[in-house]
Amino acid sequence: MMQGTIQNREGFLNTIAERLGRQRKQSVNKPEWNDQPQFDVYKGATQDQLLDRFKQACEPVHTEVRETSVSELPNQLKETIMDYGSGSIVIGKDQRFVDFGLMPTLKPFDVHEWDIQLGQENIDKAAQANIGISFSDISLAESGTTVFLSDKHKARSINLLPYCSIVIVAKSTLVPRITQAMRIIDQRVKAGETIEPYINMISGPSNSADIEMNLVVGVHGPVKVVYLLVRDC
Numbered sequence: 001m002m003q004g005t006i007q008n009r010e011g012f013l014n015t016i017a018e019r020l021g022r023q024r025k026q027s028v029n030k031p032e033w034n035d036q037p038q039f040d041v042y043k044g045a046t047q048d049q050l051l052d053r054f055k056q057a058c059e060p061v062h063t064e065v066r067e068t069s070v071s072e073l074p075n076q077l078k079e080t081i082m083d084y085g086s087g088s089i090v091i092g093k094d095q096r097f098v099d100f101g102l103m104p105t106l107k108p109f110d111v112h113e114w115d116i117q118l119g120q121e122n123i124d125k126a127a128q129a130n131i132g133i134s135f136s137d138i139s140l141a142e143s144g145t146t147v148f149l150s151d152k153h154k155a156r157s158i159n160l161l162p163y164c165s166i167v168i169v170a171k172s173t174l175v176p177r178i179t180q181a182m183r184i185i186d187q188r189v190k191a192g193e194t195i196e197p198y199i200n201m202i203s204g205p206s207n208s209a210d211i212e213m214n215l216v217v218g219v220h221g222p223v224k225v226v227y228l229l230v231r232d233c
Contacts, residue, residue, distance in 0.1 A: 042141060042176035050141040050174040051229070057144030061204030064226040070233050073168070074105040077133075080226060081109060084164045087130030088112070090122075092154035096135050100168070106133075116152050123157050132162035132222070136169045138184060142177040145203040146227070149196040156200045165202070165222035170233045 017024045042050065058065050068076040081089070089111045097103055112125040126132065134154065136146035146167050150156045159165055175181055178201075189195060206221030 038177075038179040041179070045141075045176060047171055047174060050176060051171055051231070053141040054139060054144055054169075054174060055229070057142060058204065058227065061144055062207070062225075063144060063204040064224075065229055066226060067229045067231055069231055070100065073100055073228065073230055074102055076228055077102060077166070077168075078105050080166055080228060081131060084166070084224060084226070085130055086110075088125070088128060089131045089133060090114070090126045090129040090158050090162060091133045092158050094135060094154055096168075114153060114155055114158065122155065123161070126155075126157040126161040129162040131164045131166055132158040132160075133166045134158050134168070136167050136173055136227075138175060138181045139169050139173045140177050140181060140201075141174050143203050145178070145201050147181055148200040148202070150198040150200055151196045156198055159200060159202055160221045162222060164224040164226070165205075166226050166228065167202075168228045168230065170230045172233055 013024060042053065045053070055065050066076060066080060086109055089106070089109050090113075091097060091106070091111060092114045097106070112122075112129070114122050116122075134148060137149045138147035139145070140147065146169060148154070148156065148159055150159075159167075175184070185195065185199070202221075202225070205223055205225045208216055208220075
């Protein structure tokens, strides 16, 4: 990705500081808050307790949860694909499909793997696909939310455009809430890591109650969402 350029920054900031009647600030000291209640929610919860909370949170957001193990994941994925109509499938170029031994499972199906050389064709394939399959990078127990750190090989179109989204959720990715997810990302930034350019958080199928408070599911994104929750990883 090309780096952008900033023009006239110094003049602009100097003008703002002058209008405010003060010197330019060159740094910001982060305040130390006496109370940080956001860290107390589910504090000390075990992974099993977070797992139970995650499953409970999925019920009101119309998301199906199917529990499985690493060894049974290929069979569970195949069964889920069949239950949701198979058809065309889109996946990211993600090493985890290989690590979990899922490529042989997907081979008999009509699968398009994201290829950056194809450009717009990838998005067209995703828009036409019945199923998109992806992995949750961080999973929020409080809200049943899956967090996707998307890059050019694992684009957000895979989660948003197909009719159905199948998300593989490893138990080890569970954290209490968005507070911990942002801390993980912040720690990566402080460690000098390059962060994926797009962070997407999805809590079940898209829905809206804008019109007379009548809930409509599947408005602008996947109509169906199912999580394959892998208990032993």
